Amino acid sequence: MKACFMGLGYIGLPTAIIAAKHGIQVTGVDINPKVVEMTNQGQLHIIEPGMQELLQEVVSAKQLKASTTPEISDAYFMVVPTPFKGNHEPDISYVESATRAVIPLLKEGDLYVIESTSPVGTTDKMVHLIFSLRPELEGKIFIAYCPERVLPGNVIHELVHNDRVIGGIDEASTDKAIKFYSQFVQGTLHRTNCKTAEMCKLTENSSRDVQIAFANELSLICDKAGINVWELISLANKHPRVNILQPGCGVGGHCIAVDPYFITADFPIESQIISKAREINNYKSFWCAEKVENAMLKFELEHHRKPVVAMMGLAFKPDIDDLREAPAKYITTKVMQSCNNADILVVEPNVTEHKVFKLTDYKEAYKQADIVVFLVAHSVFKALPYDDTKVILDFCGIYKK
Template sequence: MLVQFIGLGYIGLPTAAVVAHKGVKVHGVNVNPHVVETINKGEIHIVEPGLREVVRESVEAGTLTAATEPVAADVHLVVVPTPFKGVYEPDISFVEAATRKLLPLLKDGDTYIIESTSPVGTTEKMAELIFRERPELEGRISVAYCPERVLPGNVLHELVHNDRVIGGIDEASTAKAIEFYRLFVEGELHATNARTAEMCKLTENSSRDVQIAFANELSLICDKAGINVWELITLANKHPRVNILQPGSGVGGHCIAVDPWFIVADYPKESRLIGTARELNNYKSFWCAEKIRNAMLEFELKHGRKPLTALMGLAFKPDIDDLRESPAKYIAQKVMQSEQDNFLVVEPNIEEHSVFKLTDVDEAYERADIVAFLVAHKEFKALDWRDHKVMLDFAGVFKRS
């Protein structure tokens, strides 16, 4: 059996490597020749614990090879990006481009699976495209969708141990796709149809987004009411059937801050709660930026000089180096627009940044008049509270106001 992965990024490469490490022959495809070259040398172009060893061993064993062009294979997995276009419209052109490349190579008995996070109906659309161009394959190949739900940093474990939801365009396709995932997944494999599987991925991330929006809304109310939101949530969660998540400076990353829009774009009238939650979480970042600006103005009025403000954190969540769709980065850009010199930017998880000049945690904490905690990194949790500074803890670093 030959398994082909189209797209060798954060999801495609680890999955390809795990399958290849099981002794199955894998052909990985990426449009970027640098990525292909790197992998064929047994090296990796992304950061993920343990991945380097699995790739190197698979390349050395001859089970993993990479190329810029696809080949004929038995199982084809599409793991390419699905970003936005325009105003929060899902862009499935990468999935379509990858599928078109496969068209001349597909043959009787093949299994075609999309793993890219996709709007509802994408798998059926791709099946229509395949059968329009290759009508003789209708009923002779399996077409399915299987979303990915791994946590960056723990991908190799979760790829094997997480449950998977697998939905084909018909029952035979579902069964064939399940057969493939049994090769390497130890979690349960749940059969459904393609539309439900697509919606399941979008639902998981929308659920997190809506729940965080509730916590963020509470934080806005508590700020006005003079109540410590962290204490409030801790106390409310003492109720045996209440479990409120934590507020923060917004919601970021390339999944939770993106996927709910895939539902809103297609079902705008029906997805009012999901759309409002997305807007509220975006608004929370704007609100944090306003709070910082106001604190700076108050300080200047009181002390007759401009304050030095430390912005603590740029990543989209604690203890990672990923700045994609980061609310902290958005806040920093917004408040620093005109007066870069009055700010110190701290991000202990990266060495340097092309836009922000980074300052060491302790130095920034000592020198700043105003300290705005945008992310609850572990380095910040080790700091002691300073009563004589203006402290803006948007991330719950100290779990006090």
């Protein structure tokens, strides 16, 4: 069987590798020639534990090849970004472009699946697009929606072991998609329709966003009340039916920080809690930046010089290199814009270089800094000794003080 994966990003590439590892002949498509070149050389362009060896294995075995254009296959998977535009309006143009690219290749019996997180109704829109351009295929191909639900840093394991929700445009499409995924997914494959599958993905991430917003709101309250929020949450979680998440400097990534807008854009009146959670999590980043700016001003007044400030972490979560929608990146930018020529050291141990920020080694930055701002709970940061001669702003619970 041949499969074509449109998009070789943080989800598309791992999924393509796992499919290839299970005997499927895979073509991975990406518009970035560098990504294609690196993939064909067996080199990862992202950080993901355990994936480098698997990529080399499937490329060497000629089970996976990358290209900038799709090839005739038996199954096509749309695994491209779905960002938002303007006032947080969903942008499905990448899904549409990828779909248009494979439409000329579709033939009777083929499977077409959208994995990209999408607003409710996206699959129906692509169905209309496909059949308007290829009316002879109506009723002769299989179309489904199957969202990914993996955690960066543990993608390989979760692609195989997590349950999946699969929603076809009809029962036959659901059956066809389940047959494909059952080749490598050991978790349960749950049947539904495409709209419910789309909404399921948005619901999962919106639920997480609401839960994180509660933790972040607690951190704001505790700061004002003079209470250690980390201790508070630890004690509250001793209750058998309470499970409060950990607060941070906001919410980032291309899922939790984005997907709730796909609901609020289409259902603005009905999604009050979801909308408010987005506001709280966005405000937490602004609040953190203000805390840093105030600490810098206080230091300058007390020491009659500008401080050296270490901004520790840019990724949206610990121990990954993904900076998409990262609140740490926003906070660092805001602090740099208002720093009034203070020395700002930017640290991200999982990235070798950045087009905007000049990066500093984390140990060197910690050593030089007067003010240390922990934005991301990277494992390497937790090994740094607590230094009470420095001003430490711990927004992610490195020391939980």
